[in-house]
Amino acid sequence: MNTAPNHTLTDTLTGAFTDAPVQAAQGFRAILDALSRPGRITRLTGAAPPEPLSVAAGVAALVLLDSTTPLHLAPGHDTPALRAWIAFHTGAPLVSAEAAMFAIGTWEALQPVSRFAIGTPDYPDRAATLIVETDRLEPGGARLTGPGIDGTARLSLPETAAFQANRARYPLGFDTFFTCGDRLAGLPRSTHVEAG
Amino acid sequence: MSEYNFAYLDEGTKRMIRRAILKAVAVPGYQVPFASREMPMPYGWGTGGVQVTAACLTPADRLKVIDQGADDTTNAVSIRKFFQRTAGVATTERTAEATLIQTRHRIPETPLTEGQILIYQVPIPEPLRFLEPRETETRRMHALADYGLMHVKLYEDIARNGEIATSYAYPVQVAGRHVMDPSPIPKFDNPKLSDSPALQLFGAGREQRIYAVPPHTQVISLDFDDHPFVASKAPHACALCGDDGSYLDEVITDDAGGRMFVCSDTDHCATRRAAGHAGTQAEAIA
Numbered sequence: 001m002n003t004a005p006n007h008t009l010t011d012t013l014t015g016a017f018t019d020a021p022v023q024a025a026q027g028f029r030a031i032l033d034a035l036s037r038p039g040r041i042t043r044l045t046g047a048a049p050p051e052p053l054s055v056a057a058g059v060a061a062l063v064l065l066d067s068t069t070p071l072h073l074a075p076g077h078d079t080p081a082l083r084a085w086i087a088f089h090t091g092a093p094l095v096s097a098e099a100a101m102f103a104i105g106t107w108e109a110l111q112p113v114s115r116f117a118i119g120t121p122d123y124p125d126r127a128a129t130l131i132v133e134t135d136r137l138e139p140g141g142a143r144l145t146g147p148g149i150d151g152t153a154r155l156s157l158p159e160t161a162a163f164q165a166n167r168a169r170y171p172l173g174f175d176t177f178f179t180c181g182d183r184l185a186g187l188p189r190s191t192h193v194e195a196g
Numbered sequence: 197m198s199e200y201n202f203a204y205l206d207e208g209t210k211r212m213i214r215r216a217i218l219k220a221v222a223v224p225g226y227q228v229p230f231a232s233r234e235m236p237m238p239y240g241w242g243t244g245g246v247q248v249t250a251a252c253l254t255p256a257d258r259l260k261v262i263d264q265g266a267d268d269t270t271n272a273v274s275i276r277k278f279f280q281r282t283a284g285v286a287t288t289e290r291t292a293e294a295t296l297i298q299t300r301h302r303i304p305e306t307p308l309t310e311g312q313i314l315i316y317q318v319p320i321p322e323p324l325r326f327l328e329p330r331e332t333e334t335r336r337m338h339a340l341a342d343y344g345l346m347h348v349k350l351y352e353d354i355a356r357n358g359e360i361a362t363s364y365a366y367p368v369q370v371a372g373r374h375v376m377d378p379s380p381i382p383k384f385d386n387p388k389l390s391d392s393p394a395l396q397l398f399g400a401g402r403e404q405r406i407y408a409v410p411p412h413t414q415v416i417s418l419d420f421d422d423h424p425f426v427a428s429k430a431p432h433a434c435a436l437c438g439d440d441g442s443y444l445d446e447v448i449t450d451d452a453g454g455r456m457f458v459c460s461d462t463d464h465c466a467t468r469r470a471a472g473h474a475g476t477q478a479e480a481i482a
Contacts, residue, residue: 021210025253025254032221032395035222036408064211065211066208066211123229125216125226125229147409147413148413
C-alpha cells in the first residue's frame with residue numbers, strides 16, 4: 001500500500017459517495033444539464049477527493065469513470081494521493097493523453113490538446129472528454145452559440161482559439177467540462193465560440 | 197423497493213449509458229452505440245427508452261409515461277409501475293407536472309418546458325436503414341453527410357403520390373448536420389422537435405443506439421422548395437373536447453361504420469374537458 005507522506009490510507013478510502021445510486025444519479029443530471037445547455041453552471045456535491053481535485057471533478061469522476069474508461073491525469077493532478085483515490089473508487093486505468101477517454105487537469109497542463117482523441121468519421125463518439133480544472137468559472141467572457149443555447153450564452157474560457165479549431169472539425173472533436181470548486185460547466189464540440 | 201438497485205439497472209450499466217447520453221448530446225442527431233441490456237420486458241416494448249430513463253431518474257423526479265399519447269394504455273401503465281417499484285419515484289399523468297416523460301410515438305400537446313426531459317422509445321433508429329440495409333454503408337453516409345438517397349426517397353413519394361406520403365417517422369436534419377429518425381411520431385409532431393426548451397433523448401434497445409436533441413436546437417423536416425413539409429392531421433375536431441388543433445386518433449365505435457375522432461393526447465383532452473370544453477360527442481362518455 002502506498003503510504004507517501006502527503007496522503008494516508010484513510011484519504012484514499014474516503015471521499016466517495018455515501019449513497020452511490022442516488023448521488024450518482026443527481027450528479028449525472030447536473031452534468032447532463034451543463035452539457036446540454038453550454039454556459040450553464042451547475043453544482044455537484046457528494047465527493048471529497050484529495051487535493052488538487054475539485055469537488056465537481058471528483059463527482060464527475062465518480063459518476064463517469066470505471067474500469068472501462070482509460071483516464072489521463074495531467075501533470076499537477078498526477079499525484080500519488082489522487083492516483084490511489086481514482087484507483088480505489090473508480091478502477092479507471094491511467095494512460096497517456098493519446099489513449100485517454102477522459103482527462104483531468106488544468107488547461108495549461110492538458111496542452112497540447114491536439115493529443116486527445118477526436119473520434120473517427122464513422123464513430124465520432126469515440127472522442128475524449130476533458131475535465132478542465134479552473135480557478136475561475138463565470139457566466140461571462142467568451143460568446144457561445146449553438147445547440148443547447150437559446151440565442152447566446154457566455155462563459156469564462158481559458159482561450160477561444162482551441163475551441164474554434166475543435167468546432168471546425170465537427171462532428172469530430174473532444175468535449176469539455178470546466179470545474180471550479182463544486183461548480184461545473186459544459187462545452188460540447190458542437191458549440192461555436194467567439195472571443196468576448 | 198429494497199430488492200432492486202435504485203432504478204433497476206446496476207451502477208456500471210448506468211455509467212455506460214450515461215457516457216453514451218453525454219456523447220449523444222455533444223453530437224446532436226448522431227446515433228451513439230451502447231451496450232443495451234436485457235430488460236424485464238420484450239424488445240419493442242420500450243427497452244431503449246426504459247434504459248435511458250433509468251440512467252436519468254433521480255428520486256426527486258416526477259415521471260410521466262405515454263404510449264401513442266395515452267397514459268392509460270398497457271405499455272405506459274406497465275413502464276410507469278416498473279419505475280414506481282424499482283425507483284420509488286412519483287408519477288403523474290399531467291404533462292405540465294412531469295420532470296421526465298418517457299414516450300412512445302408522440303410529443304405531448306402541452307408545450308414542454310426547460311425543466312423537462314423527453315425520452316423517446318425508438319424501434320429503428322437509422323433513418324437510412326430501409327434505403328440501405330448495410331450498417332457499414334449507412335455509417336459512412338452519415339460520416340460524409342451523404343443524404344442524397346433520402347431526398348430521392350422523398351422525391352419518389354412525390355412522383356408516385358403527388359405529395360410526400362411519409363406520415364410518421366418523418367426524417368429530420370438536426371443542427372444542420374445529422375439526418376435523424378425522430379422515432380415513429382406523426383409528422384404532425386415534427387415542428388415541436390425544433391427549438392424545444394426541453395432536452396430530448398432517444399433510446400433504441402434492440403438496435404443499441406442512443407441519440408439526442410439538446411434544447412434550443414434547430415431540427416428541420418426534410419422537404420423541397422416546391423413541396424414544403426406539411427404537419428398534417430385528420431381534418432376534424434376532437435369529438436370529446438372539441439379541439440381542432442390537436443392530433444387525433446380515429447376510433448371505430450360500432451360495426452355499422454360509426455367512428456369518432458378523439459385527441460391522441462389523453463392528458464390534453466382530459467384537461468380541456470375539465471376546463472369546460474366539449475366536442476360533438478362529449479355526452480357519450482359523460
